[in-house]
Amino acid sequence: MSRQDVLVTADWAEKNLGTDGIVFVEVDEDTTAYDGGHLPAAVKINWTTELQDPVRRDIVSKEQFEQLLSSKGIAEDDLVVLYGGNNNWFAAYAYWEFKLYGHEGVKLLDGGRKKWELDGRPLTTDEVSRPSTSYTAKDADLSIRAFRDEVVDSIGVKNLVDVRSPDEFSGKILAPAHLPQEQSQRPGHIPTAINVPWSKAANEDGTFKSDDDLRELYGEAGLDGSQPTIAYCRIGERSSHTWVVLRELLGHSDVKNYDGSWTEYGSLIGVPIELGTGSR
């Protein structure tokens, strides 16, 4: 994969709004952001209700994913360009889920909503509707998804990359600082994990750093890209951002996103937890 296989620039996006075969999809942490103005012709996916099962704690099933994309008017051969607020956290989460269910043509708008807005590019509140499709997904590609037992077995064996902020990693706080601090989990991190906050991979305007800067970042952090890696955060969205960096931009061959992340791991009975700045 190279950068142009993964990302589109805001310039490219603006020139290709409304092009047949390209579907722009907004996915935001703030699920009301789209309603206040979105890219012309973009449809919305609500990550809380449409990318996750409404009852069980899990991502949507293959069948639910098929229903979702059919209802959004997305076909198997469409190029889907995902974008969102908060530096594309949830757009990256959607990107990972699209890849998981085998959608080949999916890219991220580099910089997401933030760069788009800072550039003063057009936003509209026009209602967007696309004729529904009959989408067929592939079976979930579990080579890019880690579950808790594999994570526990990976302690001291595989690369574990905790992409949360240093204060979350050390156990000082339990959630990013724009959210109330939940108390249901124990604070800390998975032993032997290294802490490379997702934010180090992004520029201030939300775009990804250059490939050279990214290689230097993870090289200095001691991440051996030839070894299997599992990335995690709190609920799996920031680690999707890092998953995109490691697997899609840097081309590491075996990178999984642990979407259960700290809200699952920190609630498990009996698993090892490390506090402080880490042992590696």
Place this chain on the structure above:
Amino acid sequence: MCGAPDQSVALPAGTDLTKETVLVGRVLASGSPVAGAFVRLLDGTGEFTAEVVASASGDFRFFAAPGTWTLRALSRSGNGEAVLTADGPGLHTTELAVA
């Protein structure tokens, strides 16, 4: 109270200000609120901690911890920074000027 954070921006139900350290503020350009600025919270080492979009009235809020924090805003009206020290739990307020 010109420029003071909008106290009508209610904290979530159940926020306990005897335990939580809440940082609130307003983004201003030449004294006027800036809607939709991107406000990030940086810790004492300059490390990114969180980012929010300021409301229509320019207001923003973070749930943090005691310590010294830098708030940095990017907007169409310009960029700016402010430093806020929270010496303990409670509501801590600041203004963040961009130019």
